[in-house]
């Protein structure tokens with residue numbers, strides 16, 4: 571489900587955002603990102619840049635939400651320090667690669683290789699979250715739906731500001 575479907579009319583009130591389970595939201599993001607990676611793989615030439623930009627942006631927004639809202643809550647509720655620390659380190663590498671990819675054009679030699687390594691890293695990260703972190707977190711007493719609402723709000727804000735950026739560019 572896209573974020574638009576979850577946001578009602580009043581854009582100034584946090585209650586406009588549906589209270590959705592945040593782990594469900596993150597899992598939906600994972601499927602979106604996987605699809606974009608697969609599309610990149612199948613696309614050729616011109617189409618590749620747009621797909622890559624969308625994929626990088628989706629990973630950036632998703633990671634920011636995890637780092638700001640979800641990981642701290644999971645860390646606190648589960649005490650799984652190592653698990654969360656590893657996820658943060660993976661984000662660190664992912665961010666570094668995204669930064670490099672932003673400086674390149676999808677058409678240049680080397681882009682595809684770098685993008686492929688990034689997608690492998692992210693896919694590994696997704697598996698770790700869904701097979702270990704999320705199931706453990708699920709057992710803890712986090713208010714998932716309040717967190718989901720906050721996550722939607724943050725996502726909406728980040729999407730709007732990046733759209734403004736793209737228009738200004």
Ligand SMILES: [Fe+2]
Nearest residue numbers: 596636696699
């Ligand atoms: Fe994730």
